[in-house]
Amino acid sequence: MKTKVILSAAAFGMVALSGYAQTGVQSGTKFGHGADSIACVQNLTLMQQAAKQGDFASAVEPWNKVYAECPASHVSLYQYGPKILGWQISQEKDAAKKSQIFNQLMSMYDSRAKYFGNMKKYGKHYILGRKALDYVTYVDPAKDPDKRQAYNWLAEAINVGGTSNEVFVFQQYFMLSDAMYAKDPKGFKQQYINDYLKVTPLLSERGASGDLKDTAYSKMKTIVDVMFAKSGAAKCSDLDGIYASQIDAKQADKAFLKTVLALYKIADCEESSVYFKAAAFMYKIEPSSDAARGLATQAIKNKDYGKAIEYFNNAISLETNNGDKSKLYMNIAKVYMVQGNYTKSRSAAQSALSMNGANADAYIHIAKLYAQYFSSISDDQVIQKTAFWAAVDKLERAKSVDPSRAAECNKLISQYKTYFPPSTELFMRGIKAGSSYTVPGWIGETTTVK
Template sequence: MKTRITLIIAALFMAANFGFAQQDEECMLNLSMMNDYVKSKKFDEAYEPWMKVRNKCPKFNAAIYQYGEKILVHKIKKSSGAEKVAFIEDYMILLEKGREHYESRYSLGEVLEKQGIMMYDNKKELGKSDMDLYNIFDRGYKEDLENFKSTKGLYVYFTKTVDIFKAGNFELQKVFDKYDDVNEQLENLNGKYAKSLNELIKKEEGGVILAKKQARYKKYYQDKLVANEKIAGSLDTYIGDLANCENLIPLFKKDFPTYNNDATWLKRAVSRMYNKECTDDPLYIELVKAYDKTAPSADTKYFVSTILRKQGKNKEADGYIKQSYELQTNPFKKARLAKKIANDFKKRGSYGSARTYYREALKLNPSDGTPHLQIAAMYAKSANNCGNSNFNKRAVFWYAAQEALKAGKVDPNLKGAANQAANSYRANAPSKAEIFTEGNGGTTITIGCWIGGSVKVPSL
């Protein structure tokens, strides 16, 4: 028995670099029992040995806290009333003790966001107010932003800001500030996830088969990017009409004299007015000029280009676009900028220029397959203008389908959308009967106009 216990503890130590503060046989026995029960998902059975080792040897092993979280979460889900509240309160204490004894494993930001989410999920039982929830997440944001990574936590943090404003306890500016804070954190996190994901994708493209741990990380990064993008969209929905031009313009007019040299305030004001399409107001031009004067950057050059575009000065605007792109050095942000520039060109019908920037985005962030879908859509819209016969024009839809499918190959989360788009394009391509009539099955058609390239006609 002693040998078995020693082996289990050793295995825990080797697998997770756990440490011991004291060698206690009873604690080793209870830790072993807890370990077996938790791994078998028998959380109720694990509770008693866990409590014993936790109370007698709180510094014995980090598994006391990591497995303890799972045990208490199970207890909370299965209980109600006063018993449930007691388990929740114990969960809060457990996290604090985990940080006390294993600080390297329990960062302040992680502890606060876990406590905040537990409070949010059980707000009614705990009698917590929106301000209580806001305060715990606000502390995590202010004191340990680096480790405030929870997608749900960031969402709750912002939505509680809106709710408190609606209750009359926050100024509208506070809502806009927090919206920007949360979006910037999501963007920073996405930049890190994308960088790590692209490194793994590069290995795969080089013929390396990912180890199980690397494959798990790859999925984790992909899932986090999708979750964060969804939350970013949810923030826009939640802020709703609060962020319309009718509210933004008078607010920014009032504050502009105070913040006309504040680069952060100017950046946020310009971005908000641009994203909410308030660019026709003269204030937008004033804000952009002040921003570019105060802190010239890739962002300011881009926004100057939007003003010039509005004035019909497209050549000059394109020059600023080029400056903007060249000034940006962060690969993830540069990829997002490339997509933004490409979207602008696409809206104007400049498909060739749009594709150039979409392809730049793909080079910088190959794990993002959305540019492939955008390029495919442009191919499909150009079909009627690219070909010297009805058959050849519709053959462009095969080419569009090929491009759409690439999105699903680089990003599994886009596989459904990619397949749907490809099927839609194929439905507009020549039928088998038309291929038979034309007699060109298996031949290659050269596509003209801005698209270029070629596509092979399916063989019958």
């Protein structure tokens, strides 16, 4: 009799547990209730263990069960999901089934946004970026040849996350934009320009964080700049056609003027009247480095060199990036060279090097100054030619900091060597080959007798 009571109680318990069992989806909880909650944890564990070992075949079944029954259980479901589903897509031969898995992959990202979209580092922008990357990787090209859907998701990710986005988000976004512009230059030009102006400030900001791993953003900024320059979208005449009619009406629009100045700068269109006008309007509203630079360029065009130097110095004081400061100092150096003031020209070039020791332009500029004004260092015509030793030293230094300038430097070196003083004349003056020598006069550089 006692045994029957125990068995009846056990049977009742099983029925009660079965009746209480609910999946996470049914109960609106992370794991569900009763037996279903236990199954969820078990399948989650099985999935994690298999996926960690790269055994995606064994991870498929428990992953599908967790995703179907308790999708809010743990973020690892979505961390391993792309790898598991990606593996399935790569293994599947049937086009219809492959498409079905792809659709599941895309909806998985929507579920992650629903259940885990509020995570600070891996929130909505992160999820959209990863979704777009997998879309580009796995979508059937025939269904979306331009990957426009991914482009839209990446745009949203950038709008939401800004500099917090992974570097590939900016890379993929601009690559897609570049491809669409190449396909339809006339129709997509304005959007392409907008996309460039959208990503570059963010890449610059993140790249200047001081964190070593963020140098990837600076490198990507350079890649994007090169792509944009090669695209041909930023021809001066085209930019004038877009912005000339808008300048007067938007002369008080600071954001618009900043955009125009930045675009004309990267496109090397700083001789345009549109650029000059934008710079003048911007300088009235808020003096900035770009605006001052524009006014300096206009002053050079008008041969008002004193005013040009004044504006370039203003630009330097307003600039925060040392690389850009270095370029501005070189602009001053070139103005002084036009004026024939070689000592101030060298001083400006040296200031450029203090901001950026890898500025090959500065070394080449100083070399050209030494070569052009060699006769000013001494009354002795033989000693005058020692200036070319110092000039060659600068060119060798330029090559070392920027190997891409080697051909240009080597050409000048070959030319300058023909002006080296004869060894017989040097011997008569007690100057021996290979010894240390200080070039006299304003140059004052210590070099090796060549």
